Amino acid sequence: xxxxxxxxxxxxxxxxxxxxxxxxxxxxxxxxxxxxxxxxxxxxxxxxxxxxxxxxxxxxxxxxxxxxxxxxxxxxxxxxxxxxxxxxxxxxxxxxxxxxxxxxxxxxxxxxxxxxxxxxxxxxxxxxxxxxxxxxxxxxxxxxxxxxxxxxxxxxxxxxxxxxxxxxxxxxxxxxxxxxxxxxxxxxxxxxxxxxxxxxxxxxxxxxxxxxxxxxxxxxxxxxxxxxxxxxxxxxxxxxxxxxxxxxxxxxxxxxxxxxxxxxxxxxxxxxxxxxxxxxxxxxxxxxxxxxxxxxxxxxxxxxxxxxxxxxxxxxxxxxxxxxxxxxxxxxxxxxxxxxxxxxxxxxxxxxxxxxxxxxxxxxxxxxxxxxxxxxxxxxxxxxxxxxxxxxxxxxxxxxxxxxxxxxxxxxxxxxxxxxxxxxxxxxxxxxxxxxxxxxxxxxxxxxxxxxxxxxxxxxxxxxxxxxxxxxxxxxxxxxxxxxxxxxxxx
Amino acid sequence: xxxxxxxxxxxxxxxxxxxxxxxxxxxxxxxxxxxxxxxxxxxxxxxxxxxxxxxxxxxxxxxxxxxxxxxxxxxxxxxxxxxxxxxxxxxxxxxxxxxxxxxxxxxxxxxxxxxxxxxxxxxxxxxxxxxxx
Numbered sequence: 310x311x312x313x314x315x316x317x318x319x320x321x322x323x324x325x326x327x328x329x330x331x332x333x334x335x336x337x338x339x340x341x342x343x344x345x346x347x348x349x350x351x352x353x354x355x356x357x358x359x360x361x362x363x364x365x366x367x368x369x370x371x372x373x374x375x376x377x378x379x380x381x382x383x384x385x386x387x388x389x390x391x392x393x394x395x396x397x398x399x400x401x402x403x404x405x406x407x408x409x410x411x412x413x414x415x416x417x418x419x420x421x422x423x424x425x426x427x428x429x430x431x432x433x434x435x436x437x438x439x440x441x442x443x444x445x446x447x448x449x450x451x452x453x454x455x456x457x458x459x460x461x462x463x464x465x466x467x468x469x470x471x472x473x474x475x476x477x478x479x480x481x482x483x484x485x486x487x488x489x490x491x492x493x494x495x496x497x498x499x500x501x502x503x504x505x506x507x508x509x510x511x512x513x514x515x516x517x518x519x520x521x522x523x524x525x526x527x528x529x530x531x532x533x534x535x536x537x538x539x540x541x542x543x544x545x546x547x548x549x550x551x552x553x554x555x556x557x558x559x560x561x562x563x564x565x566x567x568x569x570x571x572x573x574x575x576x577x578x579x580x581x582x583x584x585x586x587x588x589x590x591x592x593x594x595x596x597x598x599x600x601x602x603x604x605x606x607x608x609x610x611x612x613x614x615x616x617x618x619x620x621x622x623x624x625x626x627x628x629x630x631x632x633x634x635x636x637x638x639x640x641x642x643x644x645x646x647x648x649x650x651x652x653x654x655x656x657x658x659x660x661x662x663x664x665x666x667x668x669x670x671x672x673x674x675x676x677x678x679x680x681x682x683x684x685x686x687x688x689x690x691x692x693x694x695x696x697x698x699x700x701x702x703x704x705x706x707x708x709x710x711x712x713x714x715x716x717x718x719x720x721x722x723x724x725x726x727x728x729x730x731x732x733x734x735x736x737x738x739x740x741x742x743x744x745x746x747x748x749x750x751x752x753x754x755x756x757x758x759x760x761x762x763x764x765x766x767x768x769x770x771x772x773x774x775x776x777x778x779x780x781x782x783x784x785x786x787x788x789x790x791x792x793x794x795x796x797x798x799x800x
Numbered sequence: 801x802x803x804x805x806x807x808x809x810x811x812x813x814x815x816x817x818x819x820x821x822x823x824x825x826x827x828x829x830x831x832x833x834x835x836x837x838x839x840x841x842x843x844x845x846x847x848x849x850x851x852x853x854x855x856x857x858x859x860x861x862x863x864x865x866x867x868x869x870x871x872x873x874x875x876x877x878x879x880x881x882x883x884x885x886x887x888x889x890x891x892x893x894x895x896x897x898x899x900x901x902x903x904x905x906x907x908x909x910x911x912x913x914x915x916x917x918x919x920x921x922x923x924x925x926x927x928x929x930x931x932x933x
Contacts, residue, residue, distance in 0.1 A: 621860055666914065673911040674904055677861035685856075688886070692899070705901035768914050782804035785913065789856035790827065 320360030321461055321468045322606060323352075323445065324631040326660040326775060327476040329365050333407065334455065336370055337447055342412030344381040347371070349393040351402040352443055353629065353777025357602035360471075361463060363443055364631045366402055366775035369393055382421055383408045390429075394436035401779045404433050405443025416446035416458040416483045430462035445470070448483075456481035474608055476633050476659060477734040479511050496583075497537040508736035509537060515735045516540035516587075518603065518610040518632075520595055520623065522575035523547075524556025524720025525637045525727070526613035531558045532728035534579045538735070540587040541579060542603045545571040546594045546792075556717040573798045593795020595622040597788045600795050605630045605777075608735055611727045612636035615713065617671050618679045618786060620656075624665035625785040627658035628770045630777050634658045635730055635741065637723040641714040651750035653723045655730070657741050664770035664785065668745065668762045675710040682791040719750070802858060806830065809917040818922060825890045828854035830918050837874065838930040844873050850925050851888070851895040852918070862903035862911035863921045866928055867895040877932040900928055 325333070333348070340346050348371060353364040375389035385406070397404050406429060410416055418426070426444045433442050445459040457480055459470030473482045494513065501509035515538050519526045522545040533541060549557065549564045549571050557571070559578025569577075576590035593600050594614075604610050604626060612623045615638045623634045635657055642650030656670070665671050681689065686707075693703035733739035749756040764771055773780035803822065810820045810830070819833040834847040848868060855861035865885055868874050870893075875881045880899035887896050902908030902924040903916065 618857060618860055666912075671860075673860065673862050673913070676857065677855060677864070677904075680855075680857035680861055682856065692883075692885075702905060704905040705899075765914070781802065782808050784802050784805065784859075786857050786860035787802045791856060 337409035347383040347408035397437040403440040410448040416448040458483040516607040518542035518607040521614035522571040525724040527558035528721040528724030529728040543590040590798040597795040610634040639719040663764035809919040859913040867897040870894040
């Protein structure tokens with residue numbers, strides 16, 4: 310963590326994968342409704358100027374006799390604590406304890422919980438020095454929803470968890486002061502009548518990152534803002550050009566004269582639609598550190614760049630930081646003036662899904678060409694030409710995978726669909742009914758097909774899940790040093 | 801660059817007795833120390849240091865190229881070294897990169913970041929320095 314910014318505000322997030330959350334529910338409520346239960350767990354984490362994000366990496370459930378079953382409250386036996394502490398000396402993850410509260414009890418820490426946290430925070434600071442200690446409480450509320458509270462002991466301070474983000478499943482966050490307040494607005498009344506007022510309110514407190522603010526991204530952003538999503542993080546490294554006018558929502562010829570960045574354009578357009586929406590627009594790209602900082606604070610992310618390195622980075626972030634994403638791609642295929650294919654692809658990346666490498670979506674040579682500096686690209690292309698002249702194979706130097714053709718109605722459709730599925734996740738209303746969907750608008754019945762692939766047993770996506778920064782040695786991609794630094798777009 | 805990953809790969813090499821280090825001159829490189837050569841049959845040194853640039857976005861991009869100190873007797877004798885791919889001053893030494901691309905249609909297997917790395921690239925370097933002309 311050397312060189313990392315320290316937490317400068319109290320924005321403390323805890324992210325939990327969907328499968329782990331289901332397992333946790335089963336485990337912690339095994340004595341519900343009368344009595345409590347508990348488990349230790351390991352967490353990855355990432356500290357930045359935006360806050361501290363913890364990611365549940367692995368639950369370490371009690372073995373028989375390691376919790377005292379004869380009492381109603383949580384009574385962890387010393388052998389369990391010692392087992393977890395000794396294991397912590399051999400890994401780099403943070404340690405925490407999670408426990409349930411019985412029926413009709415809010416997830417408010419009791420005095421017994423205070424004692425336990427005081428003891429464990431000191432105890433684990435010996436075995437897991439320099440790492441956060443997490444204490445989370447889960448409770449079932451009268452409406453059946455799960456509510457969670459938490460506090461993190463970090464740098465000798467207790468910090469309340471400000472938000473829990475469970476992959477694709479809304480949960481209630483309980484804070485010291487009150488429940489996180491939901492909002493409702495008349496402008497989304499039609500959406501609320503279909504999805505329910507609670508869903509509309511959830512959108513208001515949600516945040517979505519959109520990577521790429523071109524044709525697909527600008528359509529997704531527009532749908533999300535109009536639906537009332539409270540905060541949008543927009544990421545794009547480029548400026549608007551004349552050829553973008555055919556696809557980019559909200560773009561005008563005057564934007565080109567002003568040499569406006571796509572991120573700024575998208576921000577301006579979003580705020581014109583809903584001035585109450587909070588927009589953080591970055592000129593940059595994933596996986597730059599500032600962008601990962603911003604994305605890991607969001608409920609989910611939409612990938613709208615149609616670039617392989619971006620797809621790989623999204624897959625990595627879904628896996629290590631438990632940020633669910635949907636990646637969009639479009640392609641227009643044609644020959645002799647005839648359009649032969651109008652392809653839309655949507656790919657879901659959840660932490661338990663196979664990564665982009667396992668799904669064979671990545672051509673490393675194309676990625677290398679995308680990530681190369683402009684100078685290296687010129688040299689490589691010249692070398693390829695020279696090789697061809699010598700009668701040699703030019704491919705080792707430059708393969709020049711062509712840019713896919715696209716058109717506004719396809720990008721708008723892909724972006725709007727991805728935004729729709731995002732709304733489904735954010736509200737808990739529906740899931741994308743696919744892991745990887747392809748369709749061809751020009752084919753009978755759209756030739757819709759689901760492409761499924763199994764994870765490769767040797768892939769790091771099986772072992773670095775939820776490891777956050779502590780799994781950086783297993784990162785699938787890094788940001789090239791020659792990229793200009795990412796920055797928030799100034800007004 | 802994923803320094804953690806590269807250091808892990810280099811530590812695997814070290815376990816096998818091969819020294820290699822991650823260095824920077826603003827751009828990152830790995831320098832392999834004392835790589836065996838097939839030079840003895842040509843009355844050339846039996847070992848040489850070799851430099852390899854860390855590709856942008858590593859490990860997403862394949863490792864590519866290999867370089868020797870400027871003036872090395874192996875330049876012009878190893879495959880692709882007659883085709884200068886640039887000179888870089890790293891660690892006080894000028895290194896000349898050769899046109900060597902084992903993972904990019906250059907004779908090696910397609911890049912798979914779950915299998916390949918700076919530890920496996922060492923094998924390609926040995927092969928490169930064996931095939932002297």
